[in-house]
Structure formats: C-alpha cells, structure tokens
Amino acid sequence: MAAEAPLIERTLPGGSGRLLSRWGGAAWQYMPAVVLLVALVGLWELLVEVLDTRPYILPAPSAIWEALLDKGHLLPNHIQATATEAVLGLLAAAVGGVILAVLISSIPLAQRVLYPIIVTSQTVPAIVLAPLLIVWVGIGLESKLIVVALVGFFPIVVSTVDGLASADRDMVALVRSMGASKLGVLRHVLVPSAVPGFFAGLKIAAAYSVIGAVIAEWVAAKEGLGIFIIRSQASFRIDQIFVAIAVIALLSIALFVAVHLLARVASPWKYANDQGENGS
C-alpha cells in the first residue's frame, strides 16, 4: 500500500559494505583477547627463562612449539580418534536429548519420572563412569561415545525442554483453530520454538564433548589425545602434554563454532535483521 512506502527503507537494512564491516567488527572485537593471550605467552616464556625452570616442571612456550614440530606427526591419528568420538558422541547426545525433551514436555508422568533421574545422572563424575563402561562395553569407540553422550545430553535436555515450554500458547491455540492435530502443533509451533533453546544446549555440550572424549580415553584406549597425554606423562614429556592441551582447546573451539554456525543456518529468522536479508 502506498502509505507503507517509506517503510521499505526502514525494513531493508544493510548495503553491500555491511558484510565487510561485520568481519572488521569481529576482528576488532576479539583483538583485546588476542593481545592478552600473546602477552601472557610472552610473560610465560620470559619467566621460564629468568627463573630457569626445569622443562619437566614447566616447559617454555618455545619448547612446546618444538615438541609440536618434533612429535607433530604422531598427532593426526590421535586427533582423528578424539574428534570422531566427540562428534559422534555429541550427535548421540543431541538425538537422545531431543527425544527425552519431547517425552518430558509432552507427558507429565515422564517429567516426574525422568527429570530426577536425569539430574541424578549428572552427579556421577564421568571419570568414575569411564572405567565401568570399559568393563561393560569394552575398550573401543562405544565406551567413549557413551561418556561423551552422558556429558552432553544434560544441557541439551534442559534447554530443549525450556524451549518447548517457551512456545507461545496463543500460537498453539491459533494452529489448533486451523484444525491441526497434536502432531501438527508440535511440528508447526513447538519444535520451531525449541530450536534456539536446543542449539544453546548443543553449544554447551559441544564445548564439553572433547573433554569428555579425552577423559574416556584416559582410562583406556588405543588411540586419542587422552592416551597421548598418558604416554607423554609416563615419559615426563610435559611439553607434549601442553601440545595436547592446545590441540584439545582448538578442537573444542572448532566444534563450538561449528555448532554456532549450524544454529545460524537452522534459525535464520533469529538473524534476519542483522544479515541485511530482505524481501524485495
């Protein structure tokens, strides 16, 4: 309608320069963190040098770098093993978490029965569970997947349940007035309402999944960063342990960022107004 014309300018944000400035903005935003990190590593190098610390107590960053160059060829297999466990375990956590969340939200009895058990399950430390699982399902991939899934499913269940509960009751009524079945209400309103919550939980799970995998490997494994750490420790190669720590951190961050990007793809409406997306 003619009266709406001025609005076109208002509702279509952004121009071609928008994406560029967004990346520039991100770089600027993380600059202080990078500067601080570099400064801390520099200070570490300096202190090790000045205090003449033994390398089997605390190696200098430069020594860790050398260890990476020296033993780096051993890492890809370990990284692949740990990453596989983390990703597959996260997947299992997501599937299991969503199923539990739907059960809890749609069946009152399930909520009363399952919620306390789920919360209790989180009070058992993964490090205690890992050896038991190895006894039960063996040293292979399965025991690691279970540990990662057990660490990861909890935040997914909790935030997906919250997401499902956050659905607008009036929207549910509207869709029902259109003659939708229970399944239709779930599909058209409840599930989309829960998407942001699900991804919030998945992000937390992703951040913990690599640690979960490492802990599981720690107890017993043929390959993986956990076993790499155990072996390094046994031979007093503290520098190699630090290499493993750095790799674990990078792996966790990569997984977290991947989930974040996935969330953007899966819930484009949440980002519509800062993407410069428009309808004309």
Next chain:
Amino acid sequence: MSEAAVAIRGLRHTFPGDRPVEVLDGVDLEAAPGAFVSLVGPSGCGKSTLLQVLAGLLAPDAGESLIEGRSTVGEPGLAAFMPQKDLLLPWRKAIGNAVLGAEIAGTPKDEAREQAMSLLERFGLAGFEESWPSQLSGGMRQRLALLRTFLVPRHVLLLDEPFGALDAITRREMHQWLQEVWASDARTVLFVTHDVEEALILSDEVYVMTPRPAQIAARLAIDYPRPRLPSIVTEPEFVADKARLLAALDGGLSPERSA
C-alpha cells in the same frame, strides 16, 4: 430458506477458579451466509470468549455453537479464526505464514502458495513474500494475518478486533480495503470490535453486548449502500445509528438494564 452460517443459541460460560467469572449469560446470535456481522461490546465483556467457542478452542458450559449447522464444541477448524494478536510465526517468511492455515487444512503446498502469491498485491504485501515477520510494519503484519485467515478454505471468518492495534489513519484505510476484499470474496464474517463506527462502516448487522456476564443488548440491521466511504460517518442516518448503538452500550452499563 438457507441455514445460518453462524448460529449461537443460549450460550453460557463461566471460567472456574477461586473466584469464578461468569462471562456469557445466554447469548443468541445468527449470521446469514455471506453476511458481515459485527459484535460490539465493552472491553472484557466476553466477545473474545464467544469467538473462541466458535473457533472450537473452548467448550461452553451450556448452549449451542454452530458453524454451518455443525457444532464447534470439541471440533476446531470449522471456521477461519483470526485472534487479536497477529501471531505470525517468526520462523516462517511472509509467504509461509500466509499459507499456514491452508497447509494445515490440507491444501497442496504449491496450490496454496500460488493462491497466496496471487493475493499479495491485493493485501498490500507484493514484494514482501520473502520477508521475515520481524521485518514488516504493524499494518503489514495485520494484513498478512488477514491474508492467512482468508486463505483458510472455510466459508466463515471469525475476526477478533483485527485493527485494534493500528493507528486511526491506517485503520481507516483498512476499513476501505476490507470492504473491497470482502465484497469480492462472498464469505461470512463475524467481526468483533469495541469501536461502534468501525462496526457501522463494515457491517450488514451489528450486535451489541452488555458487560460481563454478557447478553445481547441490541441488534441493528445496517443497510447503507456499499461501498461505504470514510465520509459516511457524518451522514445523518449514520450518526443516528451510532447514537442508537451507543445508547444500547450505555444501557448495558447501567445496573438495571433491559435485555
């Protein structure tokens, strides 16, 4: 004689609770097929409750609620319902919201989409089909919610204060526009509002409700020629009818009302 498109007989409802609220106290109402019928009443008098019963979302304590002869009790989906809030689904683009009701009613996706696309122009949404609801203005959101309601393949439309949230100028435009859309569509409309002028401009018949617990205080047939322009509000006949409706509303407000 044709069957009424909407028929309400002796409708009673009380919301239970610590302090039960008696909302509807024997309401009778009828709308002929193709008629535009308005329901005017003070805020909180139970107009929305009545529409919820007709939409099949609420089972009344007593009385009949029929859409084209079928009881709506426990059976949603007989009429196309537009609640007060636009309730656009934020995760669907404009076009996706437009076809929601049609999709649920089982219209094939492509067909619903095609139908929606052909109506975008008339609903002032051309070019915005790929926009997210959060990118639309209040007036556009309301028209999109109306389009969604129109696309539900039902003969009866239940509109709950569709223009309540709009400013006076946009509202006047919408009145003209809704008349055109309705005239070309030939469906029955039950239109809830608390605005007497709005009801007079749009309707073939106006029902006035008393405050809670609601009864029908007055029923007035409106037969001004169509289309009715905004200037109609100063015509003597219009002014007289407005005075009549306002008197009925005020009569309902006094404690000793005559139903």
